[in-house]
Amino acid sequence: MAGNSRRQGAIRKSGTKKGAVVGSGGQRRKALEGKGPTPKAEDRPGHKAHRAANAAKTREQARQKKADRPELIAGRNPVVEALRADVPGTALYVALNIDIDDRVNEAVRLAGDKGISILEIPREELDRKTNRAMHQGLGLQVPPFEYAHPDDLMDTARNSGSAPLFVALDGVTDPRNLGAVIRSAAAFGAQGVLLPERRSAGMTAVAWRTSAGTAAKLPIAVATNLTRQLRAWASEGLMVVGLDADGTVDIDALDLAADPLVIVLGSEGRGLSRLVRETCDATVSIPMAAGVESLNASVAAGVLLAEVARRRRVAGRV
Template sequence: MTEKDQKFEDEESEFVIGRHPAVAALRSKQEINKVFIQNDAKGEIIDEIMRLAKRRNLVIQKSPKQKLDQLSIHENHQGVVLTVAAFKYATIDDLFENAKQKEEDPFFLILDNLEDPHNLGSIMRTADAVGAHGIIIPKRRAVGLTAVVAKTSTGAIEHVPVARVTNLVNTVKDLKKAGVWIFGTAMDGTDYRRWNAKGAVGLIIGNEGKGVSPLLQKNVDETLSIPMVGHVQSLNASVAASLLMYQAFNSRNPLN
């Protein structure tokens, strides 16, 4: 492969960055093109990555740190970068099927134009932990499934299906027709600690700065609020989402 071809391949690929995300990707069914390992990278996890890559007959390329810095856009790659096929999106039907296979009522997250990939990755990580059946994001003006999202999710991207839709408002209306009760957030909403999330539910998490858009807010069945008694009257989107997701988990899985 010429240097020009290599550059083209790097630009056209998605990346999985970091040791634990790499292990998760190698253990999954995701299509992986190549494994880059830093020349001096050592340790048990590196040995495991090598074993998994060889088992799948993947190309392993030992490279200088500068090369991995370039591929990861100077993220903390920990000496490992995978080039992978673009992350595949699910459909709304896939999300319902995921819940059906688990014999559970659907629990979906609806992300209203989140822009920070770290927030999306963190939300995916918590969504996996609480057993959410999928995430819905818009195609435009929002972060998608990127290498940074994959790394922040620490492998959850392999287990939480993400559907990308053209119009969130129309999607929410369709979900309601399918029997999904839609919850959003508002300062004057019900205290989230009283939220009963049993049944088929969708939880809307608003944009980092603007919150839930007015059009979506009009289609919410009930709003929730997170009480705050300190001086700062807002929470990071992924932190707020985590609190709400675990309240949903608690109400859907009560202690005996």
């Protein structure tokens, strides 16, 4: 066989040694340079993990850019209520040729007293700024909402002289529900509202409008991990109570309403998530007439908060 040095009469020529040589890819100047360890999948261009990581980064940048934009509270009553509540407005937009009434006059007067810029713009421009909301010729621009840290809520409760009462939202994505919950929380003596960082409504103009300005008076915090924060509060002595249509405890049997308490509300559709439900010390239901569907999240929150406030007054814990 040609090239087989073991066959009879074969002669090996010098410099033609077969087999592996030292190193690979050549030697000295011809040697190939190593590229180091293989990068992670998300760092390798063209890999599906790399594309997914880039898409997630783009979505996060878009979300952050949107969060950094100012919001516009639209409508005559919401604008007046926000100005009365000292919502930190930066500009009041008034549509040209607007039909002036007492609410318009009060909004302009309050904005002027607070040093807020008053700008007359065409109605079409106000339509665009408010995403064609029912603005009635008035729009109040507010800066991006500044969220508190969960620890700030506990500090607020300690300084209030009352037993801590917080409301935590688990996946509530409707900003109108968020605004209504904030309004109820402020009305019934809660010291703060906690939101998860993801899968939750934020303090948009719609939430500002529904809260009727109470968001400016009540600290609203964001937790990176809602379950972990609830466990941390539980370790500090707070009872974690989930509000659920299939709760194991009737609201009438809630004996610890006067103690430090966290009320957790589930999403509008699926209710409490599994991990949050497992973290709760108890799940509470509100008795209703037969044949009636479960209450809206914000309405249910108002009912439970009102009952907690009543029991605290009776117990002298307010």
